[in-house]
Amino acid sequence: MTSRPPPIRLIKRIRAVAFDLDGTLLDTAPDLASATNHMLGAMHLPSLSDEQVRSMIGDGVEALVERALARALNQLPPEPVLRTAIDRFKEAYSNAIFVRSRIYPGVKETLRTLGDAGLRLACVTNKSAGFTAPLLSAAGLAGHFVHILCATGPADRKPSPALLRTLCTQLDVTPASLLMVGDSPKDIRAARAAGCPVAAVTYGYTAEALIRASAPDWVLQNLTEVPTLETLAA
Numbered sequence: 001m002t003s004r005p006p007p008i009r010l011i012k013r014i015r016a017v018a019f020d021l022d023g024t025l026l027d028t029a030p031d032l033a034s035a036t037n038h039m040l041g042a043m044h045l046p047s048l049s050d051e052q053v054r055s056m057i058g059d060g061v062e063a064l065v066e067r068a069l070a071r072a073l074n075q076l077p078p079e080p081v082l083r084t085a086i087d088r089f090k091e092a093y094s095n096a097i098f099v100r101s102r103i104y105p106g107v108k109e110t111l112r113t114l115g116d117a118g119l120r121l122a123c124v125t126n127k128s129a130g131f132t133a134p135l136l137s138a139a140g141l142a143g144h145f146v147h148i149l150c151a152t153g154p155a156d157r158k159p160s161p162a163l164l165r166t167l168c169t170q171l172d173v174t175p176a177s178l179l180m181v182g183d184s185p186k187d188i189r190a191a192r193a194a195g196c197p198v199a200a201v202t203y204g205y206t207a208e209a210l211i212r213a214s215a216p217d218w219v220l221q222n223l224t225e226v227p228t229l230e231t232l233a234a
Contacts, residue, residue, distance in 0.1 A: 013177065014119065014177050014178065014179045014197070015119065015120065015171070015173045015177040015178070016119060016120040016121070016122065016167075016171050016173050016177065016178045016179070017114055017119055017120075017121050017122070017178070017179045017180075017181060017226065018121075018122045018123070018124040018164060018167055018178060018179070018180045018181070018196075019121065019122070019123050019124070019181050019182075020123075020124065020125060020158075020180075020181065020182035020183060020184070020187050021123055021125035021127055021132060021135070021136075022057055022058070022125065022127060022204075022205070023057065023058070023182075023183035023184065023201075023204030023205035023206070024104075024181060024182050024183045024187075024201055024204055024223075025103065025104065025107050025123070025139075025141060025223075026101055026102065026103055026104065026107075026135065026139055026141075027101060027102050027103075027104060028057070028101045028135070029050055029053055029054040029057060029101075029205070030050055030099075030100030030101055030102075031093065031096055031097060031098065031099055031100050031101045032053055032057060032064065032093065033048065033049070033050040033052075033053035033054070034092070034096060034099070034100065035089050035092040035093035035096065036048060036053050036064065036065070036068045036089060038088070038089075038092035039065065039068070039085050039088040039089040039092060040068065040069075040072055042088050043081075043084075043085060043088070045069070045072040045073070046072055048068060048071060048072070052071065053068065054205055055205070056068060056071075057205055058126060058184055058186060058205065059126055059157060060126050060127065060128065060151060060157060061086060061089060061090065061093075061127075061128060061131070062082075062086055064089075065082065065085050065086045065089050066082055068085075069081065069082060069085055090130075093131065094130075094131070094134075097131060097134055097135050097138060098134075098135055098138035098139055101135075101139070103139055103140075103141070104203060104223065105222065105223075106222045106223040106224035107141070107223050108140075108141070109224060110223040110224050110226055110227065111141065111144040112144075113224075113227045114226065114227060115144055117227065120146045120147075120171055121144050121145050121146065122145055122146060122147040122148065122149065122167050122171070123136065123145050123147075123148045123149070124149045124158075124163045124164060124167060124180070125148075125149070125150055125151070126150075126151045126156075126157045126158055126186075127150060127151075128150055128151070128152075129148075129150040129152075132148060132150050133148065136148065146171075147167060147170055147171070149163045149166060149167055151163065157186075158182075158184075158186040158187055158189070158190035159185070159186040159187075159189035159190045159193065160190060160193070161190050161191075161193035161194035161195075163190070164178065164180060164190055164191065164194035164196055165194050168194070168196075174195075175194050175195035175196045176195060176196070176197070178194075178196045178197075179196065179197050179198070179199065179226075180194075180196045180197070180198045180199070181198070181199045181200075181201070181220075181223070181226060182198070182199075182200055182201070182204075183200060183201045183202075183203070183204025183205055183206055183211075184200075184204070184205065184206045184211075185206065185210060185211070185214040187200065188200055188211075188214045188215070188216045189214070191216075197217050198216045198217055198218075199216055199217060199218040199219070199220050199225075199226065199229065200214070200216040200218070200219055200220065201219075201220045201221075201222075201223060202219060202220065202221055203221070203222070
């Protein structure tokens with residue numbers, strides 16, 4: 001029987017790491033919930049709990065607002081109502097983007113460790129650029145990333161591999177040498193479609209059972225596990 005090669009640290013095999021934002025680096029649900037409820041209140045609709053809003057996060061502002069309105073109205077909102085609601089949400093969120101949100105444990109030390117090891121780091125998110133840059137800046141994380149890629153429309157949004165493929169081109173790396181780290185099946189599917197290895201965290205906005213069922217290469221309890229991940233030598 002041929003013996004398997006000894007495991008090596010993943011950090012020795014990759015050149016860059018892409019991180020999802022909401023649910024991976026930051027718990028943004030509290031401020032998203034506040035903006036959602038500001039919007040609903042302005043439209044004389046019942047508010048939602050943080051947990052209800054948390055379950056709606058992941059596909060951009062328009063999807064979040066539409067889901068919140070559908071929950072409050074018990075039906076899909078008419079287009080004019082949706083457009084008004086989106087505008088009200090954006091105004092509220094822009095004015096309070098990092099008030100109740102928090103950085104997850106282990107994030108800052110992990111970004112420092114990976115950066116000190118010479119890996120290039122990026123943020124790849126379905127959140128719009130208009131919110132992503134101010135949020136990362138307010139959280140004190142923006143300086144860790146050489147690239148920040150945000151979805152500009154449905155074709156870019158994970159589970160599409162478009163943003164990861166763009167990032168590989170920008171960094172001049174192969175997909176196999178770019179690790180994707182996220183908290184949802186969409187992150188996992190995007191990485192698979194792009195040909196990237198993928199790790200998923202269990203502390204974000206997706207139940208651990210669903211994360212495991214989506215079969216990422218690694219399941220993480222804390223982001224500090226990323227620098228110590230091991231894989232078989234090629």
